[in-house]
Amino acid sequence: MAEPHLLEIQKLAKSFASNLVLKSVDLHVAKGEVVTIIGPSGSGKTTLLRCVNFLEVYNGGSIRIDGREVGYREGAERRKRSEVDLARMRAETGMVFQSFNLFPHLTAAENVMLGLRRVRRKPLKEAREIALHWLGRVGLSQKVDSLPSELSGGQQQRVGIARAVAMEPKILLLDEITSALDPELVNEVLDVVKQLAGEGMTMLMVTHEIAFARDASHRIIFMADGMVSAQGSPAELMRQVEDNERLRAFLSRFSAASHIH
Incomplete structure (x- = not known):
């Protein structure tokens, strides 16, 4: 029997007022897997990561880490976990932010x-x-x-x-960790991430570094309009470019895109 996924996201929905940012997102990450999310600005990538760490309260769907619902107590009533409980659960999901914090x-x-x-x-x-x-x-x-x-x-x-x-942590969440850095400093940070990935650290990361995503990821998720639009290994994702206009338009903006496969 296959091992259950370390992170299991099902039908995740998140809105800010009337703006629906995440629309029924399904995503899973296995233990030791490195999954990278790419996509245009405003597609919901960072919001998705923040929901996994319960820095954002999600409106619908489920996020489970090691079989436990992240932000809510188990049971019929959808009641938020206590702050103490949340702090414990957040410790299971190490988060690295773009602004250092x-x-x-x-x-x-x-x-x-x-x-x-x-x-x-x-x-x-x-x-x-x-x-x-x-x-x-x-x-x-x-x-x-x-x-x-x-x-x-x-x-x-x-x-x-x-x-x-x-x-x-059971899983490391990395949110655009190089976007605030001068270009010459980017590689020193990405090298550390590659090293951790090579040692089996489970990761879910958002990045605009397309060549890095190709080199470091087992799987790449392409998000657009709050949904998963395409996913697969780097090679599989490239095979979907012809049939996915949004993916093709997104990748064409990156010089590295031509080398993704």
Whole structure:
């Protein structure tokens, strides 16, 4: 019997006032799989990630991680989980944001330690050891006691990745993590992600880096108008270009698109 998917999204719907942003999205991610979402701005990609982490309350459908509904308690009544419960569940879904979201008054190590101390309840010594380990893994051993203002954008984003993976999440959510970076800093961040992917980290990411999506992903999801418009391995997705006008128009805007297969 096949293993159940680590992340299972069914008929997900999300609206802001009268604007329906996600329309019955079905998506799944298996353990150890790297799935990338691409698509035009406004297609619902970031909203989808934020729903998985319950930073956005979804209106309809289901999101389950390891068989547990993310934002709502099990049962007939759709009742939101308590904040304590939500914090625990969010720790299972490490999220890396496009805008770094580091605390400016905390050092790199202290930023990584925060969740370990508050959510995982790790003792100070153990939390610092874990933080130093992961900061070393992302190439920042020399910067552990630096404040965010003393770090480049690429270094800040690598602290963000270290902070997320230090919590040992079941799945890592990456939202346009290179979009706020200068072009010369993009690869240092993407190299860290590729390394984690190679070690079997389960990931769901949104990116405009088409060549990176091709190289790092087991599967690519193309979203348009709040729906999954096409999906498959990088090679399978390219075979759908001729029959999918939206996908063809989207990929034609990227010089790297010609090399996706």
